[in-house]
Amino acid sequence: MITCKDIEEKLTAYQEGVLSPQEKNLVEDHLAACAQCTSALAGLKKTVDLLKDLPEVEPPPWFTQKIMAQVREEAEEKNSLLKRLFYPFHIKIPIEAFATLCVVALGLYVYKTSSPEIKTYQAPPTAIIEAPAKDVTVSKPVEKPKTIALPETESDKEILSQKEPLPQPSVQADAQRASSEPIMERKEEIQAATGVAPPAPIRSMAKETDTSVSVGAGRKEEREEKAFKSAPRSKKADVKIQAGAALTLSVENIASASTDIEKVLGQSGITITEREFKDGIQTFIVHCPAQKLQWLLGRLRTIGEIKDSHLIPDDTNSDLQITIRVIPR
Amino acid sequence: MTGMSKREKDKKNFTLDDDDHYVSLCQKGNTNAFQVLVERHQKKMLNIAYRITGDYEEACETVQEAFLSAFKAIKKFRGEAAFSSWLTGITMNHARNRLKKIKSLSHHEGISIDDPVKTETGQVMCDPPTQEDSILEQLEKKELQAKVQECIGTLDDEFREVLVLRDIQEFSYDEIHDILNIPEGTIKSRLFRAREAMKNCLRHVLGVI
Numbered sequence: 144m145i146t147c148k149d150i151e152e153k154l155t156a157y158q159e160g161v162l163s164p165q166e167k168n169l170v171e172d173h174l175a176a177c178a179q180c181t182s183a184l185a186g187l188k189k190t191v192d193l194l195k196d197l198p199e200v201e202p203p204p205w206f207t208q209k210i211m212a213q214v215r216e217e218a219e220e221k222n223s224l225l226k227r228l229f230y231p232f233h234i235k236i237p238i239e240a241f242a243t244l245c246v247v248a249l250g251l252y253v254y255k256t257s258s259p260e261i262k263t264y265q266a267p268p269t270a271i272i273e274a275p276a277k278d279v280t281v282s283k284p285v286e287k288p289k290t291i292a293l294p295e296t297e298s299d300k301e302i303l304s305q306k307e308p309l310p311q312p313s314v315q316a317d318a319q320r321a322s323s324e325p326i327m328e329r330k331e332e333i334q335a336a337t338g339v340a341p342p343a344p345i346r347s348m349a350k351e352t353d354t355s356v357s358v359g360a361g362r363k364e365e366r367e368e369k370a371f372k373s374a375p376r377s378k379k380a381d382v383k384i385q386a387g388a389a390l391t392l393s394v395e396n397i398a399s400a401s402t403d404i405e406k407v408l409g410q411s412g413i414t415i416t417e418r419e420f421k422d423g424i425q426t427f428i429v430h431c432p433a434q435k436l437q438w439l440l441g442r443l444r445t446i447g448e449i450k451d452s453h454l455i456p457d458d459t460n461s462d463l464q465i466t467i468r469v470i471p472r
Numbered sequence: 473m474t475g476m477s478k479r480e481k482d483k484k485n486f487t488l489d490d491d492d493h494y495v496s497l498c499q500k501g502n503t504n505a506f507q508v509l510v511e512r513h514q515k516k517m518l519n520i521a522y523r524i525t526g527d528y529e530e531a532c533e534t535v536q537e538a539f540l541s542a543f544k545a546i547k548k549f550r551g552e553a554a555f556s557s558w559l560t561g562i563t564m565n566h567a568r569n570r571l572k573k574i575k576s577l578s579h580h581e582g583i584s585i586d587d588p589v590k591t592e593t594g595q596v597m598c599d600p601p602t603q604e605d606s607i608l609e610q611l612e613k614k615e616l617q618a619k620v621q622e623c624i625g626t627l628d629d630e631f632r633e634v635l636v637l638r639d640i641q642e643f644s645y646d647e648i649h650d651i652l653n654i655p656e657g658t659i660k661s662r663l664f665r666a667r668e669a670m671k672n673c674l675r676h677v678l679g680v681i
Binding site: 152 | 507510532671675
């Protein structure tokens, strides 16, 4: 049995038109016979009509502008944030790329302009031990004209004319040379200059040699040193340098022996023009007056054993360029 | 209601495709395109908010917030529903939140003498109708509408929302489903109960319905 309450519950659905045909017929049959439910349906329709008749309110005239002002403010904040985060990349990337290219180009330019020196630095200076010291005498006057004399003898000129591998006494010396060609040109210049320009002053002991011979063994060394130090150094014509002499000194301890050698040389006034330690061998290139030679050999024998010696001074008036190789025993 | 319904008028003024075009422009950062959408939808959103909140000023504030939220989130709009449905959903959320604030404030601030008088059950106290005059004669049309609005305000939020969307704004069930994200059966159920509650409220307010 369908009651009015059941029908009233279906009235809204009936009003919306969402009931099934059977339910719709059932409601319509009931409404035809029930004034109460008909009144309820009318009340629903009236309610909906009242709702639909509600007037629309109008937005205020400033409404759109106010909304858009807020929207644009928000958009600007968003854009400014985006710009802060990402906009710099639009500028920064090209600038950084350009700067990188500039740095690379500069680096290449520097490398190209300085590459000969770099190559010279990279070359191993092994010739200092194997090469004869005669070439050192050629290059040194250019660098240290006050301590090393330029060659004047015919033998020296011959030495200069020999096309042997160029010695590389030190890295510093090499750094001053751009290539081997400038060195050859420099040699020619030096050769041309030796006949005209006087060499740099060196220590000459020509006249003091005899005085040291007759003195006793005890004080002989001191006198030789005094004579060496007080020897006149202006006799340029008597000064001759004989290059190419070398000896090998076998010692127990290279370090201590080297110290002793430097001490002895320092005491005697013999000039050390080059020193190098390489591959366990200490090499000294010294400038030794002829009259000090025997004294030097004697002192070296107290330090170590002289293995081989080519010290055969032909001319007692000539100073000697001696390469002393100190090797472990 | 005479002539074309509000919904039909809206559809005549613009189509959803037009919205999609401007939405697409907005998603590319064109704020002027968003202004077009604002001009198109502001009145409808304002009326929805007004019927939900029952206060014009609050409704204006609600719609401003809703449009701003829509602009912020427009890149997330994928077009699965109509833009108007999406925007209405945002407006409904803001209106719901604002209504909570209003209720909370009115609860703390007490009752104004200008507020509608409510009974203990929350229903609007009715004016005793006279037997001599008709209802339309007893109340002017404006007052009648105010009473209707008061009755809407007495409904629970979930009923009020469905009632406003369906009976006032005339959205379809599908659109209401998109807006409120609830099943169609729930929509119907809420709508029937909302109408029944409205009828009872109006009967109390107006005396006869």
